[in-house]
Amino acid sequence: MAADKPGTGRYSYGRFYDGPDPLAPPFDLRSAMDELGRDVMEGTSPRQAMRELMRRGLGDQQGLDDLMRRLNERRSKLQREHRLDGTLQEVRELLERALEAERNSLQAEDSDDARFREMQLDALPPSPAGAVAELQDYDWRNAEARQAYEQIQDLLGREALDQRFQGMKQAMENATPEDVERVREMISDLNDLLEAHARGEDTAEQFGEFMGKHGEFFPENPQTTDELIDLLAERAAAAQRMMNSLSAEQRAELEGLMQQAFGDPRLAEQLSRLDQQLQGMRPGEDWQGRGRFRGDDPMGMGEATRAMEELGQMDALAEQLSQSYPGARMEDIDFEALEATLGEQARVDAQRLAELQRELEEQGVFQRAADGSLMLSPKALRQLGQSSLRDVVGSLSTRRGERETQRSGAAGEATGATRPWSFGDTERWDVSRTLLNAEMRKAGGDVRDLDVSDVEIVETEQRTRAAVALCVDTSWSMVADGRWVPMKRTALALHHLVSTRFRGDALQLITFGRHAKEVELGELTALEGAWEQGTNLHHALLLAGRHLRRNIDAAPVVLVVTDGEPTAHLEPDGHAAFDYPPSPETLRATLNEVDALARLHAAMTVFMLGEDPRLEAFVDLVARRAGGRVVNPDLDGLGAAVVSDYLASRRRR
Incomplete structure (x- = not known):
């Protein structure tokens, strides 16, 4: 569309040439119906034919099978490249550094106290969890050793919080005792709020007060107590699946180490209370699952929990993409989660498939037969x-x-009318109308010679x-x-x-x-x-x-x-x-x-x-x-x- 002259307000209209038709649907409905029909004619049920079309995709557009393959590759890569014992490994390294520095200082001293301390260190339990617990009241002589031990407590606290609250590992770096107390108070208030909600009380006002006081810990900005519970339960379940995925020995080590988080056992108690409440409120979450990680790149507890969340999200997406459950529809797919996992193009392809399915249904491709079955x-x-x-x-x-x-000539008596030619017509051409159509087409910018679309024939009555x-x-x-x-x-x-x-x-x-x-x-x-x-x-x-x-x-x-x-x-x-x-x-x-x-x-x-x-x-x-x-x-x-x-x-x- 273009204006004839500036300011005249008049416009001329013509064929759109600049790229693909902006009003065209993002799929070829005719091709889709052809594919559905082919599958039905081969003996596939109409419902299964629709499902197969969604699985294959249409033309260059990816289908559900392609998206599922990419999802499985993403899952395999995540599990193949990482392992879950990163926190344990880091604790061991810090512990070895602390003990080595402390022993070096003690060896330089010639005193009974130094020999007694060496005996204390030699008698430490072999497990990191036991050793860290034994050293809680130890009076470190070496400043570097004391710093390494405090890093262990700080690391455990940050990892424990990062498992349950987004971004807490970075936020609590170099945390002061006041910071730790503020977090412990937030978790205590959170547990009080959840207990009141579990008793059936109206917690709207209490939730508002809680978010006003502690909202900085929840960048997701939940709007109700139930939204907050859903958010926390999904992450807590992922943390539990992460623990389930460890060996029994590794799990026992981490559970023991968590008591030393920030050097404050009360924090571990509040977190355990929180987990129990969330599991009781959202039993439908996957609290029993596990994942198999076999790579070389160790992940900390928070990072591993996010990996388990991603795996859980992939499991949900895989079920949605399979469309194998009763009443499955393309609209069931979480398009935002699909984009977060596989990228924007995956979301676009899935949404186009959903639009195609909806359009085919609105076009009435299938109808219900007398016996209740679907047919074309x-x-x-x-x-x-x-x-x-x-x-x-x-x-x-x-x-x-x-x-x-075909043959030329009349197939019956002429009616005086003409119509466009279509396959199977045997009537004679109306030459004047055909040539007029060609000239009008050329005036519109199409310079081709006579085209089949120009042809009109003399309408006749069949004898x-x-x-x-x-x-x-x-x-x-x-x-x-x-x-x-x-x-x-x-x-x-x-x-x-x-x-x-x-x-x-x-x-x-x-x-x-x-x-x-x-x-x-x-x-x-x-x-x-x-x-x-x-x-x-x-x-x-x-x-x-x-x-x-x-x-x-x-x-x-x-x-x-x-x-x-x-x-x-x-x-x-x-x-x-x-x-x-x-x-x-x-x-x-x-x-x-x-x-x-x-x-x-x-x-x-x-x-x-x-x-x-x-x-x-x-x-x-x-x-x-x-x-x-x-x-x-x-x-x-x-x-x-x-x-x-x-x-x-x-x-x-």
């Missing part, structure tokens, strides 16, 4: 039929040496109509030999052509395995392959004849798609008799129906799939008796062969 809706079937017919058009354009598929029976083989061999979906796509293409261009024609779809059945397009599309012996062409031709007789005023056409000779026929009592090789009774009954159709002057074409000599001999016999034809297309050309034969039969009339 008429709208989806029209879309699939259009796509199948489009593929057929492409196949017809590349065929060489085949019969002519004759046809009754068409398309009989398709649904025996197991069609499934086993990969002919199942091509057969269905052929039916879709023909159905779409008849329903959009030759609406006066009466098309009946007939399936035949052990028995034959008249089916609607939706039934055929959703039909699943089943192991069943029998190719009952006899029954199919009986139903075809009944369809032709119901439309006695129409030109009769019978199209048969099969990959095997008839091995079953219908007995008078309705029982299907099966024999292989075909019994004389089966062949006789089938050929009798062929003769009956010939007496109706039906134009019969058999599309023979495969190279079976016995089938070839049989269909040649059928063609001779019915005055029909045999076509032996490959699978890719089946749709084109059936559609072009149908069009040829109309031209012959």
